[in-house]
Amino acid sequence: MRPRYKNVKMFRRSRVMWGSWRIWEPRLVFWFGALAIGVISVLFARAADRAQELFDTLRHTTEFSPYLPLIITPLGFMFCSYIASTVFPNSQGSGIPQAIAARHLHEPQLQHRLLNLRIVIGKIALTIVGLFCGASIGREGPTVQVGASIMIQTARLGKMIQTKGLIVAGSAAGIAAAFNTPLAGIVFAIEEMSRSYESRANGLVISAIVLSGLAAIGLAGNYTYFGYASAIAVKPEDWLAVVICGVGGGVLGGLFSLYSLKAARRLKRWAQPAPVKRMALFAGLCGLIIAVIGIGFGGETFGTGYSQAKTVIEGGSINPGYFVGKLVATFLSLASGIPGGLFAPSLSVGAGFGSSVATVLGISVSLGAILGMAGYFAGVVQSPMTAFVIILEMTDNHDGIITLMATSMLGYIASRVISAEPLYHGLSRAFIADSIKYQRAQVRTTADDGAPAKEKDGPDAPRSA
Template structure:
């Protein structure tokens, strides 16, 4: 019995030795580690690029503010710079950086529909990403009412797709999802919102096997952002909470009015862009002319609002969240400036301007109902943002993380849900997904023409 047991032990040790050697070989394998290392470096790059993009965006807005403040000369510059900047941005996007126009989120959504790397590369390449950053900065330098967060999604997706190509990773759709989530997380310093955004807005057909990619990309991009900027809340901190019946009335009002106004923005933008596409029919001169006219309108709105509607609207939204009331009609002026900037077709996002409109709307509703501005602005952002993007979970999480107000969870969630429900009654078409269909059709058309040209 003893000999048999000893013999069995030796056999087990002998059998275990090849398994250990195989395990060691596997863990030391270049084929195993190279994709992981490249993926991790790509996620860190998304965080670093996002922080650099944010710093350059702030500089561009300060530069435009310096240009337009200077007496008569400043007024003339504020009137001329936007149309000229819009025209230049539109021309450069058409000539050198096609598919960099607009927010960037529709391009990332559209890219996930394609199986071939060539088709995805038309929308998500490092060239397009570089153009996206440069032209968004040009738009901010020209006073456009745009943000950098949507562009960061396209940039992050392009970086991760390129990293996957270098590392030999096959999960292109998961990489796009991971890069998009990492971009949102690093842009707003909101890791949970990045994950929720990936599930709700980017991946309507979300696959559980991409969990690891998304989580690790968000963590690494977030670490890179934290290392450079520290832990901060995007709109400061607000301790305002709903404590009375008037607060719940405010919550419902912000949800209903914000959702309706947000849906109106989407409907107006989609309708105007559809008519512009039909009129321009791809003619560069007409497209640049539309952008120039939109730049002039943005300049006039900015002059009428004493400069309050230029840029992202970050400062106005932050001051409202911290309790300073905004002018009663600020939200209407910012709404118009954001809408015109979007339909101009220049590169730039709508996240930050939408949050600014929501903060202004909430501030005005709060003044009417006699409720504190900080609480009203926060709930207004939730209702309006959920109405624009029709993604209530993203709206709820992103605003909760940006304000650090853990005591206001239920009211923010309720305002987001009401805003979403109201928006669905007004318009059942989500903005980003509607725009993504245009990019899918354009890529298919381009691929078809290239195949026909090769065949002839």
């Protein structure tokens, strides 16, 4: 038995330690950062929804308003592309590739180039502008980069050393707060962000998700993203839909992923002589085509596609060819390089595809929409666990978990046959390569100046390593 005086000494030492500001500082900063992610996610969601509502209102004000996108959309795309390239570099696209790239980089300076508070401002502002212009984008991917950026900032302020774990935690908290799907946030952290999860980051991820979720629920209430949907595969036709939505959705998602990666690489080479000017012009062309598609579909393909997806999940009907127009509009929005995510538009494409399959087979439209979302989304991101968990939580359809799992797995397998490289990880390679080039250029510049090459040390340099 331990002597009593030793227990007293240990107790006193513990009181001194836990009363130390050095112990509490990183914890308090981390908690504040997680709460901030939840608050910002809710405010971002409200602003994004308002921007889309304003665009829809603008299209119905006068007799000629339906044709306003022919002017607003291309000009808005050019503006977003130019500002993203010149004022907010590394804010382009979804934001998830930047978070993945930052996690693979070892130098704090390079991580800070991809994740910082300046990018938080630009990402939110330009995504809102994009939705106001009719872009087929979502806010969920940008919320991931915003969450990771906030957590990187907490690492600097709190002198924390687990920067990679904080990037994963911030990203997971962003997904959880954006959709009100805490389990999906955890699975996203394991499957998409790292692909090789570190168990020591468990506490960070769960704490960040809990705190950001509490903040989001406090502001927006506890809700289910698409409402409640009870859809179970019972009849043989239902299981045939599982196969068709899984394989067909996976093929569509794989093609989307494959050609998105090819387009990104070829556009980068093409724009090299004058990247800012050429990408702005290309973004304008994409915006014009998206405007034409949107007008042709009566405005359905503009924006996130949330209302169309919700309509078919509730058993309603939409244009049978909607998913084709939405897929093309989403592809062009991604290729243009403007800030904006893929999650919501991809779910909408999948829901449209599944509803068309359901109509042909004569089964429940709600079941078809949910299966289509699972198959197509798993095909795009090639993360089957994330796909079925996020759809499970978004629809509260726990009765259909087996069918969701089967459809997601089929979608993943079909997509892998077409595209060997996952979309987000493929896009992240470009940011990793640019960061390495930047680092080498900095080393050469320092060497040419005659000073020893060393890491940047100043107010912009993170204090964690």
